Amino acid sequence: MLAVVAALAKQPTAPFHEEAVRAEIEAQLREIPHVKFERDAFGNVIARYARGRRRPQWAFAAHMDHPGWVRARNGEMKFLGSVAEKFCRNPKTESFGNFAMWDLTPFEIRARQIHSRACDDLLGCAEIICLFRELECDANAHCLGLFTRAEEVGFVGAIKLAHANILPSGLTILSLETSTPRGTAEIGKGPIVRVGDRVSTFDGPATGRLLGAAEEEKIPVQRCLLDGGTCEATAYQLYGYTCAAASLALGNYHNITPAGTIAEEFVAIDDFVGMVRLCRALVLRKGPGSDPQKALRQKLEKNAASYRAFYRT
Numbered sequence: 001m002l003a004v005v006a007a008l009a010k011q012p013t014a015p016f017h018e019e020a021v022r023a024e025i026e027a028q029l030r031e032i033p034h035v036k037f038e039r040d041a042f043g044n045v046i047a048r049y050a051r052g053r054r055r056p057q058w059a060f061a062a063h064m065d066h067p068g069w070v071r072a073r074n075g076e077m078k079f080l081g082s083v084a085e086k087f088c089r090n091p092k093t094e095s096f097g098n099f100a101m102w103d104l105t106p107f108e109i110r111a112r113q114i115h116s117r118a119c120d121d122l123l124g125c126a127e128i129i130c131l132f133r134e135l136e137c138d139a140n141a142h143c144l145g146l147f148t149r150a151e152e153v154g155f156v157g158a159i160k161l162a163h164a165n166i167l168p169s170g171l172t173i174l175s176l177e178t179s180t181p182r183g184t185a186e187i188g189k190g191p192i193v194r195v196g197d198r199v200s201t202f203d204g205p206a207t208g209r210l211l212g213a214a215e216e217e218k219i220p221v222q223r224c225l226l227d228g229g230t231c232e233a234t235a236y237q238l239y240g241y242t243c244a245a246a247s248l249a250l251g252n253y254h255n256i257t258p259a260g261t262i263a264e265e266f267v268a269i270d271d272f273v274g275m276v277r278l279c280r281a282l283v284l285r286k287g288p289g290s291d292p293q294k295a296l297r298q299k300l301e302k303n304a305a306s307y308r309a310f311y312r313t
Helices: 004-011 019-030 121-140 156-164 203-216 232-238 269-284 291-307
Strands: 035-040 045-050 059-063 068-071 077-080 093-095 099-102 109-112 113-116 142-148 171-178 192-196 222-225 242-249 263-267
Touching: 004 019, 004 113, 004 121, 019 035, 019 045, 019 121, 035 192, 045 121, 059 121, 059 232, 059 269, 099 121, 113 121, 113 269, 121 142, 121 171, 121 263, 121 269, 142 156, 156 232, 171 192, 171 203, 171 232, 171 269, 192 203, 203 242, 203 269, 232 242, 242 269, 263 269
Parallel strands: 059 142, 059 171, 171 242, 192 222
Antiparallel strands: 035 045, 045 142, 068 077, 068 099, 093 099, 109 113, 113 263, 192 242
C-alpha cells in the first residue's frame, strides 16, 4: 500500500493541473486486470472494478488536486485553495511550469506516519487504488472509483461529473478525504466515519452501513462531525446522489502547522490501512448486515420496558 501512496505523492499537482497525478493513477489502474476506466469531458477519471455479476452499490470518490499557485491567462501566478493570504506569500516554492507548490518533501515515513506535501487528497486516490488491488486478490465484486479535478476551488470536477449523468443509478457515493480532526477525533485512532461537514449532514442509512461494516470486521473507527470544512459528499448530494463520507485525521491541514509555519501534511499509516479495509468490507458486504439503528432501537425499548412499573395511564 505504501508503494501506491509514494507513487502518487511524488507527482506534483494543483487545481486544474492534475495531469501528472492522473497519469500515475491511470498507469496503476492498467495493472489491475478487472479494472477499466475512462475520462469524462472535464478530465475526471471514472474507474470500474467489475468481477462477477453483482451490481455496483458503492462509488468511492477522491480528488486529485491540492492547493497551489496556478498561472492565469494574464501570466500572473495566483494561489488557488482555501489558505489564508499571509501564507500564500511564502517564497519557498517549487515550480512545475504553469503551477507551483510549496517546496516540501513529496513523501516520507516518520514514526508510523505518512508525511507528504499533498496528503489531501492524494491519499484518498491511493485508497481507491489499494481497494481495487485488495479486491483483485480473491473477490467477486463491482464498485466504482471517482478521481476528480479542482476540488479545492469549489468541487468543480465533482459538479461536472454530477452534471454528466453517467454514473449508474442506485449508487451510494463515499467521499474519501483527509481532514483536520475535530471534537473527539484523533490521529491514529482509526478512520473517521464523517456524519457531516460544515454545511451538510450525510445519509443516515449509508452512514449506518459504514459503522455496521466496521463493527462486523472489527475495524476501529471514529464517528465524528467534522465541521471545519466541506467535502465532495455535499456537492454530490446537491445533485441527488446518496452520499456518505469517511476521512483520515490529518495533521498540518493544507500545509499550515499549529505554529503558523509551512510543513508537510501527515496521517497515521494504521488509519490509512484501516480505511482501505473498511472500503473493502463495504464492497463485499452481502445483504443489509447488522443494523446499528435496529440495535439501538431494541436497547431503548428494553430500557423503556424496565420502567413499566412507573407507567401511568
